[in-house]
Amino acid sequence: MISLGQIKYLNSLQINKYRKIHQEFIAEGNKIVIDLLQADFEVKEIFATTGWLEINSSRYQQKNIRVTEVTEEDLNKISGLTSANEVFAVVKMPLRSLDLQAISGELTLMLDDIRDPGNLGTIIRTADWFGISSIICSHESVDIYNPKVVQATMGSIARVRVYYADLKDVLKNLSPDTKVYGTYMDGEDLSKKRLLDKGIIILGNESKGISKELSPLINERIGIRAFEKGKSESLNAAVACSIILYEFRRK
Amino acid sequence: MISLGQIKYLNSLQINKYRKIHQEFIAEGNKIVIDLLQADFEVKEIFATTGWLEINSSRYQQKNIRVTEVTEEDLNKISGLTSANEVFAVVKMPLRSLDLQAISGELTLMLDDIRDPGNLGTIIRTADWFGISSIICSHESVDIYNPKVVQATMGSIARVRVYYADLKDVLKNLSPDTKVYGTYMDGEDLSKKRLLDKGIIILGNESKGISKELSPLINERIGIRAFEKGKSESLNAAVACSIILYEFRRK
Numbered sequence: 001m002i003s004l005g006q007i008k009y010l011n012s013l014q015i016n017k018y019r020k021i022h023q024e025f026i027a028e029g030n031k032i033v034i035d036l037l038q039a040d041f042e043v044k045e046i047f048a049t050t051g052w053l054e055i056n057s058s059r060y061q062q063k064n065i066r067v068t069e070v071t072e073e074d075l076n077k078i079s080g081l082t083s084a085n086e087v088f089a090v091v092k093m094p095l096r097s098l099d100l101q102a103i104s105g106e107l108t109l110m111l112d113d114i115r116d117p118g119n120l121g122t123i124i125r126t127a128d129w130f131g132i133s134s135i136i137c138s139h140e141s142v143d144i145y146n147p148k149v150v151q152a153t154m155g156s157i158a159r160v161r162v163y164y165a166d167l168k169d170v171l172k173n174l175s176p177d178t179k180v181y182g183t184y185m186d187g188e189d190l191s192k193k194r195l196l197d198k199g200i201i202i203l204g205n206e207s208k209g210i211s212k213e214l215s216p217l218i219n220e221r222i223g224i225r226a227f228e229k230g231k232s233e234s235l236n237a238a239v240a241c242s243i244i245l246y247e248f249r250r251k
Numbered sequence: 252m253i254s255l256g257q258i259k260y261l262n263s264l265q266i267n268k269y270r271k272i273h274q275e276f277i278a279e280g281n282k283i284v285i286d287l288l289q290a291d292f293e294v295k296e297i298f299a300t301t302g303w304l305e306i307n308s309s310r311y312q313q314k315n316i317r318v319t320e321v322t323e324e325d326l327n328k329i330s331g332l333t334s335a336n337e338v339f340a341v342v343k344m345p346l347r348s349l350d351l352q353a354i355s356g357e358l359t360l361m362l363d364d365i366r367d368p369g370n371l372g373t374i375i376r377t378a379d380w381f382g383i384s385s386i387i388c389s390h391e392s393v394d395i396y397n398p399k400v401v402q403a404t405m406g407s408i409a410r411v412r413v414y415y416a417d418l419k420d421v422l423k424n425l426s427p428d429t430k431v432y433g434t435y436m437d438g439e440d441l442s443k444k445r446l447l448d449k450g451i452i453i454l455g456n457e458s459k460g461i462s463k464e465l466s467p468l469i470n471e472r473i474g475i476r477a478f479e480k481g482k483s484e485s486l487n488a489a490v491a492c493s494i495i496l497y498e499f500r501r502k
Contacts, residue, residue: 031484118369122487129486131478156483191501227382227500232407233282235380235493236373242490243497249478250442 002047002074010078010090016143023093025145027157029085034059035155042092047078052086080147093145098136098163100170104178106198107248109135112167112214113205114237117142121152122238123203128156130245135162136170167202171217174200180219182210183244185234187223190247197251201244206237253298253325261329261341267394274344276396278408280336285310286406293343298329303337331398344396349387349414351421355429357449358499360386363418363465364456365488368393372403373489374454379407381496386413387421418453422468425451431470433461434495436485438474441498448502452495457488 002010012018013026024044027033030052037043037059045066048056053069060067075084109132114120120142127135142149144162153160171180179199202218204210210218224243226232235243253261263269264277275295278284281303288294288310296317299307304320311318326335360383365371371393378386393400395413404411422431430450453469455461461469475494477483486494 122490125483125485125487126490128483129475129477152487154485154487159483224380224497226380232376232379232410234376234405236376236403236405236489238487238490239373239377239493242486242494246475246494246497 002068002070002078007077010088013090014080014147016146019093019143019145024090025093025150026080026147027089027091027150028079028081028087028147029151030087032150032153032155032157033087033089035158036089036091037063039158041094041158043089044092045090046087047075047089048087049075056087081151096161096163098134098165098170100173101175103134103136103170103200104175104198106134107132108200109241109245110167110170110200110202111135111137111141112202112210113138113140113208114203115140115142115206116237117146117148118152119206119236119238120144120146121149121154121157123241124149124153124160124162125156126238126242126245128153128160130242130249132245133159133161135160136167137162137164138167139164168213168217171200171214180217181222182215182218182220183240184209184221184223187221189225190222190244191225193220193222195248195251197248201248203237203241203244253319253321253329258328261339264341265331265398267397270344270394270396275341276344276401277331277398278340278342278401279330279332279338279398280402281338283401283404283406283408284338284340286409287340287342288314290409292345292409294340295343296341297338298326298340299338300326307338332402347412347414349385349416349421351424352426354385354387354421354451355426355449357385358383359451360492360496361418361421361451361453362386362388362392363453363461364389364391364459365454366391366393366457367488368397368399369403370457370487370489371395371397372400372405372408374492375400375404375411375413376407377489377493377496379404379411381493381500383496384410384412386411387418388413388415389418390415419464419468422451422465431468432473433466433469433471434491435460435472435474438472440476441473441495442476444471444473446499446502448499452499454488454492454495 019025043065047068047070179196182202270276294316298319298321430447433453
């Protein structure tokens with residue numbers, strides 16, 4: 001059974017302001033909850049059906065997790081999805097501090113003002129696939145703990161570390177030999193370039209691209225060539241990101 | 252001014268059943284409406300602000316289009332978006348018949364049961380970028396005239412021809428030398444394969460992949476290699492599709 005107070009609290013976590021106050025977020029569905037339980041996230045509370053609790057007892061027992069057995073009807077009351085899943089979790093936001101030295105030694109994604117939750121979630125999922133362990137977002141980017149982002153990551157939120165920072169500050173404080181790639185509509189054809197296996201790849205906002213104040217800090221402008229120029233105008237941000245990561249890892 | 256009857260009619264076109272009955276669909280926003288006006292689509296009616304109508308008069312005059320000047324308030328009543336755009340159009344669904352011979356001579360995408368509107372829209376947009384002129388969808392796939400699909404194409408719906416057909420029938424009736432590529436999670440690494448510049452690329456359903464009844468008709472099983480095996484489980488369907496199209500066009 002879930003109380004009315006609990007339902008109210010859980011629904012409030014759909015909203016950024018309340019997530020910030022409580023430093024907690026929600027995750028729904030078997031795959032995402034299991035991925036979070038396996039990772040270094042602190043799962044505070046689980047609401048699940050009898051079936052789910054039975055099958056997964058080893059995953060949540062002996063951890064400091066409040067567990068509530070609920071009906072599917074209860075799950076529908078707390079779910080933000082059109083059809084609720086068998087399990088719903090409340091998770092503590094991790095405290096993370098950005099290690100600039102570690103970032104410079106690997107391939108890192110930097111997102112300059114990505115606004116669409118589906119795009120951010122898909123970018124995190126794709127980054128996970130291509131072995132990117134850190135993503136640095138501008139403060140204006142959509143909140144990674146927005147439930148639509150969490151769901152679109154399909155569990156990858158448990159593995160990829162996402163930071164929010166002032167991108168200009170980060171770029172200025174990187175070691176000077178760190179290569180910074182910026183993605184532009186008219187950038188140099190990616191498939192023809194020599195690409196390093198470490199450095200920063202910046203992806204800009206869905207409609208405005210990379211902000212002007214970052215351009216002096218970019219070493220290489222890269223882009224994806226259209227098959228026939230002038231017909232189609234653009235690619236979706238998550239699509240562009242995945243082609244870029246594919247090409248970096250291909251080499 | 253828009254009448255209550257018009258608002259009712261336009262809202263009904265948000266629903267598949269009524270689109271089928273009337274053979275009309277809706278498109279919103281400057282870019283998509285202009286792309287449709289420039290293509291071979293029959294735009295039946297335009298609702299737009301005074302400003303839009305003034306700037307774009309050459310685009311709709313001397314065509315058989317009903318034009319209604321509306322306020323932003325009116326647009327909000329007919330819009331399916333959270334914030335309405337300055338222009339809204341009602342468009343006739345084109346009648347198209349699949350030319351199997353033409354299909355075999357180029358690179359064609361085949362979608363086996365793509366269900367998410369955002370995915371289909373993004374796939375159409377990406378196909379347009381990479382010069383794919385035809386997409387064949389299974390009958391179970393989401394409707395291309397679903398407003399969410401139309402919006403996600405960002406105008407590419409005006410250029411890429413989308414057909415609905417029985418995929419098995421189409422594959423059986425292709426000329427025997429047409430190469431059929433199927434996308435699988437465990438397919439052969441795309442980046443290491445010789446790929447032709449024509450043939451069929453099949454992409455499966457978001458969770459179930461390509462249906463079993465199609466597999467005997469597939470010549471090559473292709474896939475996208477993860478950076479580190481066993482960590483991340485999958486890629487979003489539109490993301491997988493774009494990496495595949497990129498690699499085909501790269502070669």
